[in-house]
Amino acid sequence: MEAVKEESDGSIWEGYVDWRKRPAAKGRHGGMIAAGFVLGVEVLENLAFLANASNLVMYLRKYMGFSPAKSANHVTTFMGTAFLLALLGGFLSDAIFTTYYVFIFSSFIEFLVRLI
Known part of the structure; x- marks a missing residue:
């Protein structure tokens, strides 16, 4: 009721x-x-x-x-890449693929990077 x-x-x-x-x-x-x-x-x-x-x-x-300027430059490049890839992953999971497939693909890429 x-x-x-x-x-x-x-x-x-x-x-x-x-x-x-x-x-x-x-x-x-x-x-x-x-x-x-x-x-x-x-x-x-x-x-x-x-x-x-x-x-x-x-x-x-x-x-x-590294020099202080060069080390800061490398870290800011890393941070920018990390933030932009997060936006790209969010767009792909919302617009094209499901969240599950983007997670599996990202995990596979991370696994490959850790092997290197």
Whole structure:
């Protein structure tokens, strides 16, 4: 009886389910708490990426013998490539392929790079 009432109010998201495969209700699923969690994870991910990039500059300068300008240039080129490839992967997974196929292809490329 409750499900019929929710459907008539329009509070069920059509085509979306929760982790137990039940219809997702607008008042119980998603919202600002979930968006805040995703935003917090993104901020922490970017902080970790930038911390690794600054450590990479120091590594290239100290252990690999690059000049400070050259090591910073290599790291910014790496960062730009990483961000652009993320955009390309997102576009390909949304527009052409499914997310699963893009993930498998990216994993295969990463595996090949690690072999080299």
